[in-house]
Amino acid sequence: MRTLKILLTSALAKGLVGQAVGWALGYSFIALLRSLQGLPTPWLYEPAVAFGAITSLIGFLVAAGVLGDWLRWIVGKKTELRHGAPEGKPEWSRYFNVDYNHKVIGIQYGVTSVLVLLVGGLFAIMFRIELAQPGMQWLSNDDFNTLFSAHGIIMIASILLGVGSIVNYLVPLMIGAPDMAFPRLNAFSYWVTIPSAIIILSGMAVGGWDTGWVGYATLSLRAPLGVVLFLLGFWMNGFSSIASSLNLLVTVTTMRAKGMTLFRMPIVVWGAIAASIIQLTATQTVGVALTATVAERVLGLNFFDPAGGGNPILYQHLFWFYSHPVVYVFVLPGLAIISELLPVFTRKPLFGYRWVALSSLGIALVGFLVWAHHMFTSGMADVLRVPFMFSTMMVAIPTGVKFFSWVATMWEGKLPKNPPTPLLFVFGAISIFLIGGVTGPILGTVPTNLHLHDSYWIVGHFHATMFGGYIFPLFAAFYYWYPKVTGRMYKESLGKLHFWLMLPAFWVMSIGQMSVGLLGMRRRVADYDPALGITTTHILITLAALVIGWSVLIMVYNFISSARSQPIADPNPWRSRSPEWQIPYPVPEFNYAVPFEVVGEPYDYGLADSVYTRSIVPAPSGD
Amino acid sequence: MGRFRNIINIIILVALTTVGLRWLFTIILALPVAASAEAIPIDQLFDAHYWLIAFLFALIMVLMLYAVFFFTRADGDETDGPHIHGHTKLEITWTVVPFFVVMGFGIWGAVVLNEITRPKEGEMTVHVTGKQWIWSFDYPEQGGFASGELVLPVGRTIALKMNAADVIHSFWVPEFRVKQDLVPGRETMLRITPTEIGNYKLRCAEICGLNHTVMEADVRVLSADDFQAWTAEKSAAPAFSDMTPEERGAFWASAEGFGCVACHSSDGTPGVGPTWQEIYMHDVALADGSTVSADDDYIRNSILDPNSQIVSGFNPNLMPQTYLDQFTTRQQEVNAAEAIDIDIAADIIAYIKTLQ
Numbered sequence: 001m002r003t004l005k006i007l008l009t010s011a012l013a014k015g016l017v018g019q020a021v022g023w024a025l026g027y028s029f030i031a032l033l034r035s036l037q038g039l040p041t042p043w044l045y046e047p048a049v050a051f052g053a054i055t056s057l058i059g060f061l062v063a064a065g066v067l068g069d070w071l072r073w074i075v076g077k078k079t080e081l082r083h084g085a086p087e088g089k090p091e092w093s094r095y096f097n098v099d100y101n102h103k104v105i106g107i108q109y110g111v112t113s114v115l116v117l118l119v120g121g122l123f124a125i126m127f128r129i130e131l132a133q134p135g136m137q138w139l140s141n142d143d144f145n146t147l148f149s150a151h152g153i154i155m156i157a158s159i160l161l162g163v164g165s166i167v168n169y170l171v172p173l174m175i176g177a178p179d180m181a182f183p184r185l186n187a188f189s190y191w192v193t194i195p196s197a198i199i200i201l202s203g204m205a206v207g208g209w210d211t212g213w214v215g216y217a218t219l220s221l222r223a224p225l226g227v228v229l230f231l232l233g234f235w236m237n238g239f240s241s242i243a244s245s246l247n248l249l250v251t252v253t254t255m256r257a258k259g260m261t262l263f264r265m266p267i268v269v270w271g272a273i274a275a276s277i278i279q280l281t282a283t284q285t286v287g288v289a290l291t292a293t294v295a296e297r298v299l300g301l302n303f304f305d306p307a308g309g310g311n312p313i314l315y316q317h318l319f320w321f322y323s324h325p326v327v328y329v330f331v332l333p334g335l336a337i338i339s340e341l342l343p344v345f346t347r348k349p350l351f352g353y354r355w356v357a358l359s360s361l362g363i364a365l366v367g368f369l370v371w372a373h374h375m376f377t378s379g380m381a382d383v384l385r386v387p388f389m390f391s392t393m394m395v396a397i398p399t400g401v402k403f404f405s406w407v408a409t410m411w412e413g414k415l416p417k418n419p420p421t422p423l424l425f426v427f428g429a430i431s432i433f434l435i436g437g438v439t440g441p442i443l444g445t446v447p448t449n450l451h452l453h454d455s456y457w458i459v460g461h462f463h464a465t466m467f468g469g470y471i472f473p474l475f476a477a478f479y480y481w482y483p484k485v486t487g488r489m490y491k492e493s494l495g496k497l498h499f500w501l502m503l504p505a506f507w508v509m510s511i512g513q514m515s516v517g518l519l520g521m522r523r524r525v526a527d528y529d530p531a532l533g534i535t536t537t538h539i540l541i542t543l544a545a546l547v548i549g550w551s552v553l554i555m556v557y558n559f560i561s562s563a564r565s566q567p568i569a570d571p572n573p574w575r576s577r578s579p580e581w582q583i584p585y586p587v588p589e590f591n592y593a594v595p596f597e598v599v600g601e602p603y604d605y606g607l608a609d610s611v612y613t614r615s616i617v618p619a620p621s622g623d
Numbered sequence: 624m625g626r627f628r629n630i631i632n633i634i635i636l637v638a639l640t641t642v643g644l645r646w647l648f649t650i651i652l653a654l655p656v657a658a659s660a661e662a663i664p665i666d667q668l669f670d671a672h673y674w675l676i677a678f679l680f681a682l683i684m685v686l687m688l689y690a691v692f693f694f695t696r697a698d699g700d701e702t703d704g705p706h707i708h709g710h711t712k713l714e715i716t717w718t719v720v721p722f723f724v725v726m727g728f729g730i731w732g733a734v735v736l737n738e739i740t741r742p743k744e745g746e747m748t749v750h751v752t753g754k755q756w757i758w759s760f761d762y763p764e765q766g767g768f769a770s771g772e773l774v775l776p777v778g779r780t781i782a783l784k785m786n787a788a789d790v791i792h793s794f795w796v797p798e799f800r801v802k803q804d805l806v807p808g809r810e811t812m813l814r815i816t817p818t819e820i821g822n823y824k825l826r827c828a829e830i831c832g833l834n835h836t837v838m839e840a841d842v843r844v845l846s847a848d849d850f851q852a853w854t855a856e857k858s859a860a861p862a863f864s865d866m867t868p869e870e871r872g873a874f875w876a877s878a879e880g881f882g883c884v885a886c887h888s889s890d891g892t893p894g895v896g897p898t899w900q901e902i903y904m905h906d907v908a909l910a911d912g913s914t915v916s917a918d919d920d921y922i923r924n925s926i927l928d929p930n931s932q933i934v935s936g937f938n939p940n941l942m943p944q945t946y947l948d949q950f951t952t953r954q955q956e957v958n959a960a961e962a963i964d965i966d967i968a969a970d971i972i973a974y975i976k977t978l979q
Contacts, residue, residue, distance in 0.1 A: 141833050212830050218807050219790040219832055222940065306808020312791060313806065347696070348704040355714045377793060377802045379811040382740075386733045393725035397718055403683050404717045410690035412626070414704040417695045430687060438679045441725065442672040445732040447665045447739060450801045451654075454793060454828040515651050520797035524830040527837075606706035 022059015106169025146208025176257025271336025331469025346413030433468025771878030872974025
């Protein structure tokens with residue numbers, strides 16, 4: 001009963017009410033304006049829905065209390081940086097409220113990312129069941145189109161939440177900082193994702209949309225109402241990326257521990273930096289693409305419709321200028337996690353640390369120069385195809401540096417004979433990101449791209465890169481840092497079960513997808529010709545998706561049930577040199593009661609008497 | 624085992640695995656039969672890429688699994704491994720070598736792209752129109768007739784000049800190996816040189832709305848003689864003045880006409896729009912709750928002003944609103960060319976009357 005009361009008075013609950021109220025107010029405002037002109041407002045009138053979506057975001061943020069401190073500053077009031085659970089409330093209530101602690105926010109991001117992942121996964125399983133056999137068994141074309149469109153954007157939302165989780169939880173701990181540079185902005189970055197996701201999902205309830213997550217014009221201009229909510233929700237989510245990346249870059253620049261030069265940071269921080277540089281600078285471009293589409297639909301401005309003097313290919317350039325670099329946002333933190341965990345488990349230095357660190361920046365930089373490889377068949381200026389082919393091929397080089405570093409780290413190392421779950425997921429990640437990576441150059445080469453574009457090969461390629469560069473490393477990170485976050489150990493047998501179900505299933509799914517794509521299976525289609533001879537493979541892909549889904553539920557069960565097990569005695573079960581493992585559980589509110597100084601290299605395993613960090617003992621006060 | 628022994632083992636394992644994988648790819652990553660001249664250099668690139676994929680995959684997986692099985696900690700050994708922090712020459716090597724490999728593929732790709740896109744001698748133009756959710760083809764060089772199927776002569780390069788009427792579509796016949804989007808507001812071009820007589824399917828490869836899945840057309844590649852015969856038959860198609868209104872109506876409804884069949888079936892099959900079977904002079908329930916009789920005026924109004932009366936269970940804003948203009952234009956052309964006076968909407972109504 002008390003639990004219910006705490007939940008119903010939480011920022012989350014208030015925000016949801018505020019979102020509903022905000023929507024109603026915005027919608028009514030447009031209806032009022034129209035009635036003043038003597039015009040009726042039909043139910044679900046698009047401009048009113050669009051305006052209502054925007055005011056619903058404001059309503060959520062105001063009611064949840066996210067903007068509270070900033071509003072107080074505007075009127076000249078002082079605020080204290082409140083920490084800890086609200087007066088008289090239990091610790092767990094922090095996760096449902098506006099909390100400024102980066103560890104709480106990291107958990108909020110992490111749990112939300114898993115929930116959103118399950119929702120997106122459910123959509124996939126729904127349309128995969130339809131695709132298992134030729135013919136339409138249970139979905140209409142309409143429903144199918146909306147489900148794959150929603151699946152795409154919801155998964156992207158989940159990935160950004162997961163990246164936010166890793167980066168916000170770990171980076172301050174890894175650099176010896178008490179928190180992020182801007183704790184309130186950090187809370188804002190998390191909380192803005194909730195109403196955004198709700199708006200996107202609402203799009204499914206008001207007609208859905210059929211454009212896929214890419215939302216190309218001119219189909220987007222004539223798609224059902226749901227597309228506007230997709231576009232606006234996607235745009236709003238962008239504020240989270242921009243704010244959190246700004247926060248990360250300032251934090252890393254200004255708050256590193258004494259002696260922590262850039263090349264003495266844990267490698268995860270490099271992944272976070274590279275991802276943040278991309279998020280900070282590229283997100284705005286897709287924002288333009290999305291809002292221009294809304295403006296064209298709602299206000300009649302002409303950007304993309306040739307009938308009005310617009311250019312449909314312009315949309316694609318604006319869209320992909322962000323949407324290519326963002327895939328590196330998705331994978332750079334995960335790849336850094338692989339680089340972080342391998343030294344710990346092989347008891348050897350990360351091979352070529354500086355090269356690995358710079359390869360993250362290299363990928364981020366080159367990643368900005370390749371976007372039109374998504375547009376080789378688009379009808380864009382012919383002269384662009386060859387340059388973008390060359391730039392795309394270049395991305396393989398810094399990516400290769402990482403793969404070679406990983407195997408070189410493992411070379412002559414001392415791996416455990418019975419790898420624990422985090423390490424299993426690291427191996428799985430490498431194998432799957434490898435599939436994704438090696439199936440890239442064939443796409444970057446224009447003549448072969450002409451066959452593969454918009455086929456299921458692409459679906460195979462990006463699922464492999466996403467699972468290998470993000471999902472598997474994310475799960476590795478969840479298992480690895482679980483003892484740090486909860487003070488307990490997850491159940492190893494369930495972890496292994498999760499892994500051994502998920503890895504083979506993913507391999508089957510990935511190879512299956514590429515195979516059917518080569519034979520003519522297009523993407524974004526609800527059905528296929530049995531004469532293509534791909535029916536059996538489709539059944540396998542669907543079964544694999546189901547196995548993957550169940551395996552993730554095993555992980556969720558493991559984490560929930562293990563949280564109630566006996567606390568572990570060892571605060572550093574993996575014997576890591578990283579700073580966050582040198583302090584006991586529970587991690588104090590401001591992390592390091594005694595600040596530390598960096599006196600050595602982070603990954604000097606095998607170097608006798610090498611120390612990475614040393615607590616700075618305060619000078620004794622004079623007598 | 625010493626380092627040298629390990630390296631020899633790795634080299635052998637990588638070589639064997641590469642060949643094994645390359646062989647496996649012929650089964651699990653098979654391509655459809657190649658039916659165009661363009662497919663030849665493209666499939667050579669596929670082959671080379673498959674070798675590269677097999678090699679890179681083998682290289683990293685063998686190294687990783689070798690470590691997993693052989694570079695393990697002895698039981699009870701809690702000490703660290705060797706302090707190998709890096710090797711600059713190795714880093715430079717595995718940065719520079721991949722650079723040259725990818726540059727090589729880039730150059731090769733550029734050469735092939737030029738070969739498959741450049742104008743060829745004796746090429747023939749066909750106009751392609753893609754619109755939600757039907758393809759139509761025009762043959763300007765053979766007399767200017769329209770066709771709902773793409774019929775092509777073997778051994779000749781076809782320059783497809785393509786237009787999209789509404790949203791982006793994409794032209795893809797997997798056996799031909801090339802693809803090109805159709806974009807509203809501009810003309811795009813794709814060159815294909817069919818080399819195998821046979822039947823293929825063209826399927827739209829860019830999400831274009833509700834019926835993207837079924838937006839397809841037959842593609843038939845014929846011998847030169849058979850193609851000649853086909854074009855003669857199409858060019859000699861009866862003039863509109865020789866056709867009854869019902870025959871003209873069936874033509875206007877087809878892909879070669881205005882494409883009504885993309886959404887309206889003649890046999891009761893549900894579609895994006897109401898079936899035409901048995902509608903004439905039957906009662907129709909409208910979305911606003913009223914019921915009307917599907918007489919001539921109703922049908923004419925449904926075609927020329929679609930949004931004014933939507934049938935219950937169907938959606939507004941799907942049917943093009945432009946048929947009044949399109950019919951007027953076409954009527955002027957046909958009337959002028961054949962000195963007759965046709966009414967396209969009346970023809971369609973006449974055709975619908977036959978669908979009882």
